[in-house]
Every structure is written in structure tokens, then in C-alpha cells.
Amino acid sequence: MADPKRPLTLRDVSEASGVSEMTVSRVLRNRGEVSAATRERVLIAAKTLGYVPNKIAGALASSRVNLVAVIIPSMSNMVFPEVMTGISQVLDDTPLQPVVGITNYRAEKEEAVLYEMLSWRPSGVIIAGLEHSDAARAMLRAAGIPVVEIMDVDGQAVDSVVGISHRRAGREMAQAIMRQGYRNIGFLGTKMPLDHRARKRFEGFTEALAKAGLEVADREFYSGGSAITKGREMTRTILDRSPELDFIYYSNDLIGAGGLLYCQQAGIDVPGQLGMAGFNGIDLLDGLPLKLATMDACRQEIGRKAAQIVVERSAKTETPADPVRIELSPTLELGETLRRGLGQK
Incomplete structure (x- = not known):
């Protein structure tokens, strides 16, 4: 088995597949005559090992370039531009430059983007989330460079x-809602299979409710489209279906903003008749009629810390540094939509 502390080579794939290095090279470059059975054996071995061909030729072939691969699910999600700001703040003072790949929350797209970026031998990888395909995890383990997974610490x-711990964030929000006396609680959010961090917040949220003998009274999910528009639509739908709700927890601030705008239009008293809270602490929404209760997700700080790890570890070429684990603590902001008074000290 290859040493995980060094980059994989053609020899590693050759030994794993039982064919010559020249044959491995032909397969991976898609050149020359190779039988279908041999091609499949080589490709399976390369994928299992996490081998990525080196696109840097000649004298530079054993070197790294001054690029940091940043792989994120979206740039339309307002969370990640702030993460990129934090990364850039640190890398601006170094020779390293970030290059961004977008996965659209799809595991197969992440795998393809990672493969392409690693082929250029970057100096480090910053990648969103802890959930990856087996092939992506193999490539990350075999890369031989600093890898920093960001946004989430709930996993391996x-x-x-x-x-941050999204399960902890969900628990703390549930506890804050219950302290204010709300009991008929609904949830509106993104579809969980694709958004792992929203799923973990929901799990922590429901666990905290269950400990108090409560459960989510109703829920509604969406995917795609304008988040604010969807927030308006889903809030109307869930309140038509469950008018007894006295609180709605939104998986992010944008759909929460849509919900708040709907309530203002419909004459629903917030927070007296209906309380609401979101997640992410987006400053852009400070101009809403009421300040939405939310939780700051430490986005810029996450970007800065991740970039600092890459800078420090990529400079240590002789002795690999130990992995770093940093858990930040999000701040609960009660805003004006989480009723104060009941149980508030």
C-alpha cells in the first residue's frame, strides 16, 4: 500500500493493478492500444487509491504551484462569498492564490472538480463539508498536501x-425558542439529502425539542428558485395548513426573510402571534421591517482559519504537521422576531 504521507505515483497504480507503468500511463492518457479489461483494472485501481495524474510537465513535474484549490457548493448562496473573503484576506499576504471550483451540492460534481484541480498540483485544498464520495475521500487522503474541510465539525x-457544530447550533436555537414560551413549532428548510449542514441543524433542533417532550408540529421543504420567494410561499402554505403554529424555524435567513415579508403583508403579528428565526446572520437583511432572530455561522473566520492552516502547513515540507481541528462557536442573535420576556433573564 502506498505511503499516505507522499503523493501517489504511476508505480503505485501499476503495483495495484498488476500491469506496467507504461500501460498505466497509456490508460490514464487515453492513448495507445489497451484491452478493455486492462483499462478497467487500471481505472479501478487508480480510483480506489485516489491517484490523480500530474498535468505539470518537465522540470516542474515534482513541484507544487502557488494555488489553493477552494471547492464550495455555490457562489449564489450568500454564505460562501464571505468565506472566500476570509480566505483571500489571509492569502493576499502570501504567494498563494485561491482558485475556486463549484459543485452545486452534487457529490459527482465535487469528485470531478477535485480530480481536475488536484491534477495541477496545488499547494493545498479547502473544501466545504465532511461528506464526500469514496473516490473524493481517497483523492484527498492521497494528495500529499494540506487539506482543510470547512463549515462543519460534526463528522470524521x-x-x-x-x-461549527451544526447539531449544537440546532439544539441551542430550539432551547432559545422554548425559553420564550413557544410550543407549536414549525420548520421550513432546504431538502436535506443535499444540504448536510441543514440536516444536522434539524437533527439537533428536533433532539432538543424531544428532550422537552415536544416535536416539530409541521414542516415544509423546498429546492431551487429564489429563497425569499420560496420563503413567502412556504410560510403561507404551512400557516394555511397549520394555523395553530406559534413559531417557525427556517433553515436559513433568506427563506426566513421571505416568511417575515409574508407575515407583514398578511397582518400577522411578529413576534406576538408568530415568532420566527433563521440561520447564518446575513447582514444584507438588516433592512427588513424587523430584525430576524438568527445565528452567526462564523463564515469569514472559518475562511481565515482554514487559509492560515494551509499557509502554515504548506511551508513545512520536511516534517508533515499534525491535523488541526478548530470548532468555532456561533452567536445567537435574538433580533426582534424571537419574543423576549417569558423566561428571559
Whole structure:
């Protein structure tokens, strides 16, 4: 088995597949005559090992380039531009430059983006989330460079990790809601199979409710489209279906903003008749009629910490540094939509 502390080579794939290095090279470059059975054996071995061909030729072939691969699910989600700001703040003072790949929350897309980026031999990888395909995890383990998974610490990291506990964030929000006397609680959010961090917040949220003898009274999910528009639509739908709800917890601030705008239009008293809270602490929404209760997800700080790890660890070429785990603590902001007074000290 290859040493996980060094980059994989053609020899490693050759030994794993039982064919010559020249044959492995032909297969991976898609050149020359190779039988279908041999091609499949080589490709399976390469994928299992996490081998990525090196696109840097000649004298530079054993070197790293001054790029940091940053792999995130979306740039339309307002969370990740702030993460990128934090990364850039740190890398601006170094020779390293970030290059961004977008996965659209799809595991197969993440795998393809990672493969392409690693083929250029970057100096480090910053990648969102802890959930990856087996092939992606193999590539990250075999890369031989600093890898930092960001946004989430609820799971097993490949190498270093910087983020918050989303389960803890969900629990703390549920406890804050219950302290204010709300009991008929609904949930509106993104579809969980694709958004792992929202799923973990929901799990922590429902666990805290269950300990108090409560459960989510109704729920509604969405995927795609304008989040604010969807927030308006889903809030109307869930309140038409369950008018007894006295609180709605939104998986992010944007759909929460849509819900708040709907309530304002419909004449629903917030927070007296209906309380609401979101997640992410987006400053752009400060101009809403009421300040939405939310939780700051430490986005820029996550970006800065991750970039600092890459800078420090990529400079240590002789002795690999130990993985780093940094868990940040999000701040609960009660805003004006989480009723104060009942149980508030």
C-alpha cells in the first residue's frame, strides 16, 4: 500500500493493478492500444487509491504551484462569498492564490472538480463539508498536501477541519425558542439529502425539542428558485395548513426573510402571534421591517482559519504537521422576531 504521507505515483497504480507503468500511463492518457479489461483494472485501481495524474510537465513535474484549490457548493448562496473573503484576506499576504471550483451540492460534481484541480498540483485544498464520495475521500487522503474541510465539525475529517457544530447550533436555537414560551413549532428548510449542514441543524433542533417532550408540529421543504420567494410561499402554505403554529424555524435567513415579508403583508403579528428565526446572520437583511432572530455561522473566520492552516502547513515540507481541528462557536442573535420576556433573564 502506498505511503499516505507522499503523493501517489504511476508505480503505485501499476503495483495495484498488476500491469506496467507504461500501460498505466497509456490508460490514464487515453492513448495507445489497451484491452478493455486492462483499462478497467487500471481505472479501478487508480480510483480506489485516489491517484490523480500530474498535468505539470518537465522540470516542474515534482513541484507544487502557488494555488489553493477552494471547492464550495455555490457562489449564489450568500454564505460562501464571505468565506472566500476570509480566505483571500489571509492569502493576499502570501504567494498563494485561491482558485475556486463549484459543485452545486452534487457529490459527482465535487469528485470531478477535485480530480481536475488536484491534477495541477496545488499547494493545498479547502473544501466545504465532511461528506464526500469514496473516490473524493481517497483523492484527498492521497494528495500529499494540506487539506482543510470547512463549515462543519460534526463528522470524521480527512485531515484538518474548521467549522461549527451544526447539531449544537440546532439544539441551542430550539432551547432559545422554548425559553420564550413557544410550543407549536414549525420548520421550513432546504431538502436535506443535499444540504448536510441543514440536516444536522434539524437533527439537533428536533433532539432538543424531544428532550422537552415536544416535536416539530409541521414542516415544509423546498429546492431551487429564489429563497425569499420560496420563503413567502412556504410560510403561507404551512400557516394555511397549520394555523395553530406559534413559531417557525427556517433553515436559513433568506427563506426566513421571505416568511417575515409574508407575515407583514398578511397582518400577522411578529413576534406576538408568530415568532420566527433563521440561520447564518446575513447582514444584507438588516433592512427588513424587523430584525430576524438568527445565528452567526462564523463564515469569514472559518475562511481565515482554514487559509492560515494551509499557509502554515504548506511551508513545512520536511516534517508533515499534525491535523488541526478548530470548532468555532456561533452567536445567537435574538433580533426582534424571537419574543423576549417569558423566561428571559
